[in-house]
Amino acid sequence: MKKLAFSIILFSLFFISCVSNSAIDSKSMQALQELGVLYLDNGEYEMALYSFDRALAIDGNNSEVLYNKILTLLADKQFEKALELSENSFKAFPAHLRFLKTKASALIGLKKMDDAVNIYEYILQLDPGDYVLHASVMEFAYDNAFYTVAQKEAEFLMKRKEQEDRALTILAKLQGKESPAVLIQEYLSKLKTIEKQSPPPQQSESKTVDEPS
Numbered sequence: 001m002k003k004l005a006f007s008i009i010l011f012s013l014f015f016i017s018c019v020s021n022s023a024i025d026s027k028s029m030q031a032l033q034e035l036g037v038l039y040l041d042n043g044e045y046e047m048a049l050y051s052f053d054r055a056l057a058i059d060g061n062n063s064e065v066l067y068n069k070i071l072t073l074l075a076d077k078q079f080e081k082a083l084e085l086s087e088n089s090f091k092a093f094p095a096h097l098r099f100l101k102t103k104a105s106a107l108i109g110l111k112k113m114d115d116a117v118n119i120y121e122y123i124l125q126l127d128p129g130d131y132v133l134h135a136s137v138m139e140f141a142y143d144n145a146f147y148t149v150a151q152k153e154a155e156f157l158m159k160r161k162e163q164e165d166r167a168l169t170i171l172a173k174l175q176g177k178e179s180p181a182v183l184i185q186e187y188l189s190k191l192k193t194i195e196k197q198s199p200p201p202q203q204s205e206s207k208t209v210d211e212p213s
Contacts, residue, residue, distance in 0.1 A: 029058040033065050040068065045076040063093050070102045079109035097123055113144045121149065131162035142170050150174065 036051030052069040055062065066089045073082035083106035090099035100123050107116040120137045124130065138153035150170055157167040 025058050029055045029062065029065070032058075033062075033068070036065075036068060036072070040072050040075065043075075045072050048072045049076075061092060063089070063096055066092075067096075067098060067102070070099070074102065074105055074109065077109065079106045082106040083110065097127055100126075113146075117141060117144070117146050117149055131157060131160065135163040135166045138170055139166065142173065147174060 032051050032055035036048045036055065039048035039051060049069065049072050052065050052072065055065045056069070066085065070082050070085050070089065073085065083103060086099050086103035086106055090096065090103065093099060100119055104116045104119040107119065120140070124134060124137065134153050134157055138150050138157070141153065142150035151174055154167040154170045157163045
């Protein structure tokens with residue numbers, strides 16, 4: 001299937017090269033973008049970067065191509081380059097928080113955990129409604145001994161009644177076996193077990209009543 005996709009895109013690029021220059025740019029950039037994604041998915045990072053760079057030569061401000069190039073750099077463990085491109089891309093597209101997320105990923109790759117946590121907290125200030133990210137940052141903070149951050153995120157999620165299972169798990173680890181979080185977690189776990197074991201309620205057969213003649 002991938003070989004077929006490669007063949008189709010390569011044929012598209014050949015066809016585009018035969019068209020007048022005025023029609024080339026958008027189509028060839030799209031084809032190069034798709035080719036780069038295929039190379040990325042296939043783990044051929046050098047070819048993916050080459051494809052994305054060719055696309056950026058046509059339109060250097062295409063945020064989707066920039067993002068995919070950063071993902072390729074991260075996958076190829078080129079963290080310094082990924083960090084630099086993430087910073088430059090966020091300056092160009094300040095509304096695109098995904099460039100801050102790739103920056104945090106690059107910092108993690110460089111073992112700069114403090115900086116990564118700071119970036120994640122900044123993202124959550126800009127988008128406080130991303131509760132899944134709150135939970136992920138909470139767990140990341142706990143795993144890397146940023147316990148104050150983990151506690152803050154867990155309490156935030158509990159107040160919002162979002163991602164409660166994950167928040168309770170972290171609070172239980174932070175507060176110990178006798179903490180309220182542990183008791184709540186145990187209660188919810190028992191409740192779920194009881195619900196699974198309880199047979200479904202039986203529906204009584206409805207009886208038809210004869211209409212008076």
